[in-house]
Amino acid sequence: MSRLRLGTLLALLPLLAGFTPFTQVTNVCPACRRPQTDVVQLTSGEQIACRVVAQNDDYYVLQRNGELRAAFKSEIASLKWKGGAGAASLGTGDQILQQNGVVLHGAVLQEQAGRYYVIQVGTIKHTVWASQVKSVHKAGKRVTGQ
Numbered sequence: 211m212s213r214l215r216l217g218t219l220l221a222l223l224p225l226l227a228g229f230t231p232f233t234q235v236t237n238v239c240p241a242c243r244r245p246q247t248d249v250v251q252l253t254s255g256e257q258i259a260c261r262v263v264a265q266n267d268d269y270y271v272l273q274r275n276g277e278l279r280a281a282f283k284s285e286i287a288s289l290k291w292k293g294g295a296g297a298a299s300l301g302t303g304d305q306i307l308q309q310n311g312v313v314l315h316g317a318v319l320q321e322q323a324g325r326y327y328v329i330q331v332g333t334i335k336h337t338v339w340a341s342q343v344k345s346v347h348k349a350g351k352r353v354t355g356q
Contacts, residue, residue, distance in 0.1 A: 228254070229281055230311025232274045247274075249290040250281055262289065264315055265300045266347040269307070271315050278313040280305075302350030304329060309344050318348060 229252060247259040250272060258281070264271040269280040270289075289297070304318040306329050316331035327338045327346060345355025 228252075229256070229258075229285055230279055232258075232260070232272075232277050232279060246292045248292050250286060251288040251290075252281070252285050253287045254285075262291075262297075262300065264303050264305065265297055266302055266305055266350040267352050268345070268347070270297075270300075271305060271313050278315055279311060280307050280313045302347075304349065305347045306338050307344045307346075307355070308338065308342050310342075314338065318346065321346075 248262045250258040250260060250262065250270070252258065258272065258274075260272040260274040260279075262270050263273045263278070269282045270286070272279045272281050293299075303315055306314045306318070306327055308314070314329045314331055314336055316329050318327055318329050319335065320328040324340050326340060327343065329336050329338065343355065346353050
């Protein structure tokens with residue numbers, strides 16, 4: 211019985227951790243004009259300047275400096291859109307949310323249930339083992355995971 215409870219707690223741990231922060235990057239060109247960004251206000255009070263590039267049933271896909279992260283809709287207090295278009299202008303696409311909080315956003319090309327997924331992001335194909343996957347969304351709908 212205690213092993214079952216411990217296993218359940220361990221499975222829920224990634225969900226309790228919340229938003230996975232972007233890598234800290236120092237500006238290499240302080241004189242360069244910074245691009246205009248969306249601003250995501252988390253319920254924790256943290257503000258994230260990024261570009262919101264997609265959404266699905268569970269989260270928004272945030273991009274900054276080439277990295278993609280998931281911000282669960284329940285974690286977001288508010289969104290300030292740079293162009294004013296808002297969420298209605300976002301596409302859905304396919305996403306694989308990995309256990310480490312990193313999102314791959316593109317098109318799932320191949321899958322073998324319980325083993326792996328192949329997702330194409332731009333021109334690059336990534337193979338993700340099932341043990342690395344937290345959830346998979348296709349066309350905005352969750353098909354596996356929590």
